[in-house]
Amino acid sequence: MSDADARQDLLDALAEGIEELALALATFGEAYELLDENSQDRLEEQLFGPVQKAYGRAQRTYTAFAERRGLPSRTFTEHSPGVHARDPRVYLDRAIEAVNEAEERLIELQDSMMPVTYGDPELRAGLADVREFVASARERSGDFMRTLGR
Template identity: 50%
Template sequence: MAYTTAVARRELLDAIAVAIDAIADALASLGLAYEQLDDAHADDLEELLFRPVQRAYGRAKRTHAQFAERHELPGREFATPNPRAPSIGVKGLIESAVEAVGRAENELVALQDSLMPIEVGDAQLRAGLSEVRELIGGLSGRARLCADVRTLKRTDRSSRRR
């Protein structure tokens, strides 16, 4: 029984890691989008999208590390992803971030539906996963507020002549 619990816990950590990697992809895209906007629109993007995703990323990594430590399992270092080319523009970068967050959310939903967090997880893990989902939930709606095409076309630094 202990062997299967240990294996299941490793699988649980692997699934969380997939979600963390997707959130990291979103952060990279949002970081590039931020750099291409004027200050006012960059501040909006930071408040509505970047900060919640950044907090979700930190919380997910902390949840992963603490669960691994509590159950004496190996942790994992998460590499910074290579962001997409900025040539896709702000709108494309935001869409890429929304898609990446969607992948993360789907992974967490599937994980929670599998009941693994209940069967081999613990209360702290479940609370951490819930917080991550809360932070990234509704991101596509918030992205629509940032991705007003007319606004982005006027403020996208990559579309300005130098």
């Protein structure tokens, strides 16, 4: 495998995490519309905000690395939140599952050593930032769900 192929694989792996974050944002958005004002504020602060920051940072990391390495970049689009539900918990469960999937993809990418072998310091720093935001949302998700509606 050439270095260019390996770097493209690295970008593809990062893109999988970005796609999961996009899904989480879409489903958090649907849940937001069904929550009371207090719960909306908590959702924004504890879950949506960190995931939105992770999504933006991941996209910037992806694009900047592709540009630095002369690889094709892509645009990430908004996701569908899935089948309509009247219960915000359905959307929250979907979103939290997507956050967990994003974190798993990012962990796998970092554990693969591809960012060290084929990446650069900027890419590794970007991945670390994204992981921090995602971990924050994941850690707070259990408390949010336990206290929802209280």
